[in-house]
Structures are given as structure tokens and as C-alpha cells.
Amino acid sequence: MPSSTNSTSSAKDASPPPESTKRSAKSTAGASGRTKKRARLTVGEDETTQVTSLEDRYRLPLADADAFYVPDFVDGATAQEWHDELLKLEEWYRPTLKVYGKSVTQSRKIAAFSTDPELEVKYSGHPVDMHHDYPPLLRKIQDMVEEKLGVKFNHAFLNLYEDGKIYIGNHRDNRENRVIASLSLGAPRTFVLTHDSPPPKAAEPASDDESASSSSAKTALLYSHRFTLAPGSLVIMQCATQQRWKHAIPKEPKVKDSRISITFRQLVF
Template sequence: MLLDGQLHYYPSLLDPQQADILYQQLLQEIPWQTGHVFIYGREHLIPRLQAWHGDPGISYTYSGKTLRADAWTPTLANLCQQLNQLLGLQLNAVLCNLYRNGNDCMGWHADDEKELGENPQILSISLGAERDFALRRQGSSRQSGTLRLANGSLLDMRPGMQNHWQHSLPKRARIQQSRINLTFRTLYN
């Protein structure tokens, strides 16, 4: 338990062999795409591949783009169902990111879009290469800490975290392996 209980980290939700099998399934099963975002009125390619899956009619808007959910793949649907049963949640969508190597990254942000409600809970599964998850307080420009996300780990960003903290996945040039990150969430459309 970290950040006064707003962040829970489980380094071995899956054993390494399970995580590797799941990684390979998702690498083949998900229709990975190059995404775009609007920053300061200009469109930019995002430095990773992504996919958005969820229940019918679910859409998600961030950085000036609206994503309409593709149907669940069998593996993603199974994972979502297991997480809902395990934690008593009603997750209905997942944002999938494929970081091809250490040059792919995610900038500072909080998952605080209106579709997520006032105090979203977001579950993040990491598969593949270990990467740093950087944290800083909302309104600060200084990084407060880093958590190394292991293959097969689960990061539970509890209600309230997105209101007080920002996070990023910084570049790490020495990392040559890829990583899949699945962020399950509940959207209210």
C-alpha cells in the first residue's frame, strides 16, 4: 500500500510463465494501432501503440480524441471478468498500450476524464519488460518517486489517487524489450 492507501501494488498477480503466455496471446489478439493526440492545438503521434476495448457503446475522450470501444477480445473479456469477480468491481473497458521498447513512453497525466466519474479506480496489469512508473503530486513539476512495474504485476490506483497524483512512464533507452500495459476502468457514458 502506497500514497496513503491510494495505490496498491501486487508484484506477482501472475507467475512469470503465465505472464509470458498472456503477453504472447495479447500481442497477437489485439489490433494494435498508432494513435494521435492533440496538444496545444496540434495533432501528434503518440509514442506507443494502443487499442481500446469495452462494452458496446463505450467511448473515451482524452487529449482531444474520442475513442470508440472495439469489442472485447476473448482474452481481454476473460481478464476483465476475473478482475470484476476478484475485486467486486464493474469494470467495462480497457485501454491497451504496447510499448515497443524503452523509447516508447507516456507523459505526465492523471486519468481524470469526466467519463471515469469523480473518483475512478483503475487497475493496471503489466506484461513483458519491467518499466518505471513515475509519480508526482498534482500541481508539482518535481517527481516524487518511482515504482518498478514487474512482468505479471497489478497496480491498483484506488479512488482519490487521480485527484492528487499524476503518473508517467518515462523513456528508458537501455530497454530493448516490449511491454504491454492493460488499464481496466469503469466508464459512465
């Protein structure tokens, strides 16, 4: 099993290198002359500050991050029902990726939906097969997530991990994703979050200053975090999280069941 620091993707497994999850960004006039909006890569600091209304008890204790874990957004049985229903979608496909200049087919299937008919998203240099007719269940789930978090999303990106051999390499998502909320359905999988820098060496507390020592222990923030994503759980990453942290779902050959994640995104364009 890859450790939290080396779970990068490889060409062999056709999972995306970090670049492939970049959603690039500009406005273009299509052949029809209709302007297509692409989410921007350059996002001002003030534009990244839209935040969810989550309570602090869900906050992950990570350094330089604004990330949350809600373990029980819905119960496991509901999560499995939603998984089984979404598995039947016709929109699933295996995207083509560019890996070291070669075209390869990704083993992880994806399906992409946008509430904005003009929004385009690129994935590893290729336009994503974007659908604008939301399946009723996906619309219902997005409404529930928006209600819980107090933000609106314009893009839902689904990943299908058919079993533990399917994974997503260590990557960061672009800052144009001001808020990403990822809902886990089906099999539990491990999630690994890794800060770009190693933890700073703890300042040696003065031997006679016990109060300083105990308060720094209380506020110690993590520089890597590995935990199981329960079915029905939500991970929320917002604000500066993508700037300093990468995340991955490593291979877990023992996992035989399927997992779907829906990443709800709010793209800036």
C-alpha cells in the same frame, strides 16, 4: 532518464500531454439517432467511492491517495504468454493527438475495448477506436481482475511500449475513472507517481517528546514514489488518487523488450 518531476511528454515524442488521457463525457445523438453515452467529466464525490476489496498489505504508503500494488497477480511466465498473445491483436493502432494545436501520431500504440456498446471515449480530442467484441483472452483476464478486486469494469485500454523509447508522460486520469487497475505484461518498466505538492516540512518534535517523534516516523507518507512494475503485477488507483497525484512510465533506453499494460477502467456515464 527523466526525474519523477519532469517526465512530461513532448510534441517531438508524440506522447500525450496530460489532457490527452482525458476521457470526455456526455450523451450525444449520433447520425443514426442512437444515443451514445460518453463518460462524464463531472463526477460527484459519492460516485467516486466505489472501492476494491484489496487487503491493506497491498496499499502504497502515499499521502492523499488510495493506491495499491499487487506484485504477483500472475506469475512472470503467464504474463509473458499473455503479452505475446495480445501483441497479435488486430485492434492496435497509433492514435492521432493534438499537441499545441498540431496533429501528431502517437508513438505508443493503443487498443480499446468496452463491454458497453454505447460507451464512447475521447483521447486527445479524438474518439477512441472502441471495440466491443472482447478477444477471449482479454475477457478471461478482465474476469480474473474483477474477481480479485471485487469490482466490475466497463472499459479496457491497452498500451503497447515496444521498447524503452516508448513512454507515457506525466499525467493524471480523469475522476470518471472511479477505479483504474493496470496489469503489466512483458518487460519490467519503471513507474513514477508524483504528488502535486511538495511534502510538508515535518513538524519539529518537542525535544522531550520521543514517543511523538517515533510515531510520526512510522506513519510518514510518501509524496513521490518510483518503483519497478513487475510482469504480472497490478497497480490500482481509486477514489481521490487522480486528484492529487500524477503518474508516468518514463523512457528507459536500456529496455529492449516490449511491455503491454491493460488498464481496466470503470467509467461513469
